[in-house]
Amino acid sequence: MTLRVGTRGSALALAQAGDIAREITERTGVPTELVPVTTHGDVSRESLSSLGGTGVFASALREFLLAGNCDLVVHSMKDLPTAAYPGLRIGAVPVRADARDTLCARDGLTLATLPAGSRVGTGSPRRAAQLASRRQDIEIVDIRGNVDTRLNFVSSGELDAVVLAAAGLGRLGRSERVTEYFDLDSWPTAPAQGALAIEVRDEEHSDDLARALASIQDEATHAAAVAERRILFRLEAGCAAPIGAHAVVENNSVTLHGAVYAPDGSGQLASTHSAVAGAPRTGAGEAEDFVSLSSASIIETAEAVGTALADELLARGAAALAPLKQD
Template sequence: MAPGSPGSPGIRVGTRGSTLALTQTTTVAERVSGLAELPYALVRVRTEGDVLKGSLSQIGGTGVFVAALRDALLEERCDIAVHSLKDLPTLPAPGLTVASVPEREDVRDALCARDGLTLATLPDGARVGTGSPRRAAQLRAARPGLEVVDIRGNVDTRLGRVAGLVMGAPGDLDAVVLAAAGLRRLGREDAITELIDTDVMLPAPGQGALAVECRESEAMPHVREALAAYDHLPTRLAVTAERAVLLQLEAGCSAPIGALARIEGEDLALEAVVCSLDGRSILRRTRSARATDAVAAARLGLELAEELLASGAADIAPLNS
């Protein structure tokens, strides 16, 4: 359904104002609107992450993209809010609940390089941009000869930093690394020169997934039912296990930690990596368990995190952030 006319009952959907956020939110809004048989209207919310400059670690981690949207929910300026799940802090917000986790997109990181280069064919000394300590550490581990450059900005801004990718843009880098999911949602797959294998670069916990948050006291039953129907259990189980690793490690969303869970037969298989910032120390562990609900998935993540800590994770990475 299209957004309703002014004054008509409907679903107010909170979103950040970036092109990617609007694209993701519109997809979710249309689906929930159709399931609930109610019109929707987008409510744009400007977050600290959209205003502040500097690296994510300097301005408070990826949670800076979430707080203003959560305030809008609690103040009843919107009924649901759509987040990139990897941006959500691991602790829930009082009064709010993640009512739906839709089916996940591609979990992998994508290299977008000049001249069709790949991670293996980039020459030593090539300048590769990323704003993620996790990506930076795994890049340094895989290719110690590369120069990793800290960057920020929206997708188009980052792609414009790569020589020859965007007409008239600076082109001062040889490549950037972005989430494949965001590029796909924006129809920018043409910029991808390599989908980086998860054996080389584990994604951030929750990468490729969206989270639809609402108030615990949400009064519109059609909306709650629609969100429940939109929830994708395999995705929810996977991201629950991944985020439990972060929670138990007491690590922030921007810590150099990757995690990925997959359904394998009747089991949930979870893999996690903890890296030193310079990429010289890498600790990688896997664990599987039967996980048919979120409690079992979370337990799997907590157990793997404990194994990582017992193996020296706290000595490798800056945790407790």
């Protein structure tokens, strides 16, 4: 059988879905075809924050999948709501691309060397807050549009720079436009940025689909994304909230850094938590940020680490610092 891969119709969505389709065929021999779907987020020119962020790109794809018009859909995981969707489940999470944010500026400039008064574009409240926290003397411009549209704002001189995800630039072959990569330790990005989620119907699948999902699943990426997205879930926040997170999964350990930003960049709350799956606590008072899980899987460990970090941020006043809950 030919597996039908549902995807948004944007250039980036088609590129990443095409990568997944080719990978499935190369690894399993199962033929695939792309089935593009237009979503409200693709045609609206409103800002991401005014659209509500969470689910704006996912709903049409999900309904298309539930109607049986395709066998799986490919989401940018950072755009996917954290709540379960009735009748669907995440069937696989492939190896993650570069999770960093980048600056694409005129004349090879970096954030530090942009002149005062420079106009820097982003559609992300989190990126806007991070920019403002570092450079109060620049103008942050709310923009929409696909990757090439945003890059053209710089080429035309309308903007001095834009902030874009390294993963998207790489998938489109636009990495040469990057003038600076932001370090994840000091500039955590959107939870699950760079990761893809393959969603399927919550039912028994054909042998071909089951083999396809197994062939592209990467457990470390899955666990890292779970840890990061657990912060959003616990804070009842959406993907447009000013929250950054980055998890590192090595062997059986999960280390998660997360931050919540004031929208104007005037403050932030940040913390790091770690855990090892199957490692018992060695004594009271030791390693207070260490979650003890005597027989947990790496996914369960990731969930626990994300929950613990989010609870700490809430206790320290995250809800008062930034708008978290969605309408």
